[in-house]
Amino acid sequence: MRRRIRLTGRKQLSRTNANVRVADVGGRRLVTLTMSDPHEYSGFPRDSRLVVRLVENKLVELVQFGNLDSPRVTAELQNPLFVAPSCQLRVVASDGQRRGLLLGSTDTWTLRGDGESGAEKGILLFKPAPIAPRVWKLDIRENDYPIVYLDKRIPNAGTWARTDPIFIGAVLPAIIGQVFADILQQDDEPDIPWVKDWIRWADILMPGQKPPYSQANQDTREWIESLIETFCRRHHISDRLVRTLVGEESEL
Amino acid sequence: MNFPTLFEFTDSGLHLFERVVNGACDEQVLSLEDETLVNRVAGTREFQVREFSTAKEMAAAILQSLGTISLANVLSRAGLWAWLAFVLRDSLYPKDASGRRRYGEVHRWLPSDPNDWQKAQRHLVRMPVILLATLGSNADHLLCVKPSILPEIREQLTSQQDMFHPAFQGAARLLYFDEKSGRLRRGAGGKAGGSPRRLAKVRQQLDVTWDIFDLTANRILEILPKEFDRFKEAAHE
Numbered sequence: 001m002r003r004r005i006r007l008t009g010r011k012q013l014s015r016t017n018a019n020v021r022v023a024d025v026g027g028r029r030l031v032t033l034t035m036s037d038p039h040e041y042s043g044f045p046r047d048s049r050l051v052v053r054l055v056e057n058k059l060v061e062l063v064q065f066g067n068l069d070s071p072r073v074t075a076e077l078q079n080p081l082f083v084a085p086s087c088q089l090r091v092v093a094s095d096g097q098r099r100g101l102l103l104g105s106t107d108t109w110t111l112r113g114d115g116e117s118g119a120e121k122g123i124l125l126f127k128p129a130p131i132a133p134r135v136w137k138l139d140i141r142e143n144d145y146p147i148v149y150l151d152k153r154i155p156n157a158g159t160w161a162r163t164d165p166i167f168i169g170a171v172l173p174a175i176i177g178q179v180f181a182d183i184l185q186q187d188d189e190p191d192i193p194w195v196k197d198w199i200r201w202a203d204i205l206m207p208g209q210k211p212p213y214s215q216a217n218q219d220t221r222e223w224i225e226s227l228i229e230t231f232c233r234r235h236h237i238s239d240r241l242v243r244t245l246v247g248e249e250s251e252l
Numbered sequence: 253m254n255f256p257t258l259f260e261f262t263d264s265g266l267h268l269f270e271r272v273v274n275g276a277c278d279e280q281v282l283s284l285e286d287e288t289l290v291n292r293v294a295g296t297r298e299f300q301v302r303e304f305s306t307a308k309e310m311a312a313a314i315l316q317s318l319g320t321i322s323l324a325n326v327l328s329r330a331g332l333w334a335w336l337a338f339v340l341r342d343s344l345y346p347k348d349a350s351g352r353r354r355y356g357e358v359h360r361w362l363p364s365d366p367n368d369w370q371k372a373q374r375h376l377v378r379m380p381v382i383l384l385a386t387l388g389s390n391a392d393h394l395l396c397v398k399p400s401i402l403p404e405i406r407e408q409l410t411s412q413q414d415m416f417h418p419a420f421q422g423a424a425r426l427l428y429f430d431e432k433s434g435r436l437r438r439g440a441g442g443k444a445g446g447s448p449r450r451l452a453k454v455r456q457q458l459d460v461t462w463d464i465f466d467l468t469a470n471r472i473l474e475i476l477p478k479e480f481d482r483f484k485e486a487a488h489e
Contacts, residue, residue: 053465056413058372058410058415059416060416100463100464100467100471101462101463141413142412142413
């Protein structure tokens with residue numbers, strides 16, 4: 001079993017043990033926090049505070065859930081703008097000189113609204129949002145995986161984007177291109193977890209072809225083109241699209 | 253020049269604005285009275301274009317004109333920020349000796365998506381307004397320069413998602429802003445030890461040990477490593 005060792009002394013808390021949800025109730029946005037296994041928190045001082053940190057679009061909100069002795073289940077969200085903030089549960093010391101010391105934390109994850117599937121965690125996220133007249137809009141964020149907002153009027157928008165051959169064939173390659181154009185603007189591979197995952201994904205598609213950081217535009221464009229080409233070939237993107245348009249019986 | 257409200261460019265106005273900036277047509281072509289090019293932003297107040305000595309002064313004037321409209325509601329309205337960039341062009345993009353206006357990199361005048369983590373901070377109007385609205389005087393070190401300048405300290409200390417917090421920026425203000433002169437301290441624009449560039453890096457390290465938003469600005473100063481001593485001493489003078 002792989003164990004994570006943290007040199008800072010804080011405890012790695014299980015992400016699956018902390019269930020955070022946002023719900024609109026009577027015009028207010030409430031955040032709920034439930035912990036399925038309270039024993040995981042038994043080693044902390046009882047006055048340690050439970051804080052959920054939400055970050056999106058450079059806006060930060062700390063949602064306080066009391067302390068371990070008397071935890072709260074709900075708290076009101078002040079920021080009305082959060083759509084899919086990155087979220088982290090933190091246990092923070094509250095006594096004297098140690099006040100503010102981080103005792104434990106989960107990994108960050110993207111918080112989705114009520115009723116959405118959270119099972120599709122991948123390197124690209126999908127989220128319904130009021131973006132009409134646009135159908136989709138890519139948001140490349142610093143702290144979390146890129147997210148594709150989809151016109152919320154589309155039924156089961158997330159599933160549609162992941163399975164519709166037309167969306168996959170016409171839009172996904174453009175998204176891949178945009179994300180890597182953004183990543184390759186850096187001088188070197190940034191120490192950002194989602195970027196590392198995207199680079200790893202590219203390396204699986206094109207083993208050994210290192211991303212051309214801080215190189216000429218021409219090199220960057222060629223590398224991205226080559227990646228998109230490989231992706232499309234590997235997943236038979238064009239064949240699937242044509243099959244949808246002209247029917248299964250067509251010869252490809 | 254006085255405007256009865258704030259305005260925003262329509263799609264046609266934005267297109268023409270881009271052509272003006274790129275030198276494809278003359279500034280005079282972009283008429284601010286043409287209703288096909290500009291719309292009033294409902295609910296905003298009078299706005300007076302004048303020479304602003306600092307980005308903070310400019311941001312304060314714009315916030316006053318926004319009145320009770322939430323900044324959140326206008327953040328992604330590119331037409332508004334582009335209109336402001338255009339009407340404030342003499343302060344933001346002054347003409348050089350040859351009479352040419354240098355608008356510089358595109359995101360300094362045309363706002364990128366507010367979520368764009370690499371470029372959103374570069375707009376010379378929108379970012380100062382966001383900083384003043386969210387941080388107040390804790391943004392003094394980021395806004396104490398001429399509106400036309402995008403200082404290294406602003407680029408560095410607004411580059412990460414979770415930097416927009418009064419505790420962290422309050423600490424940065426103590427380190428780098430000279431209250432007496434109203435300017436940045438010497439060395440605040442560099443890249444060496446103790447510089448804002450290093451503070452951005454060190455913040456990421458502290459973030460895995462401390463809940464830094466829970467600390468006061470002075471407490472953050474206490475836990476900074478030795479390389480910041482020069483600025484810490486100045487902060488306590």
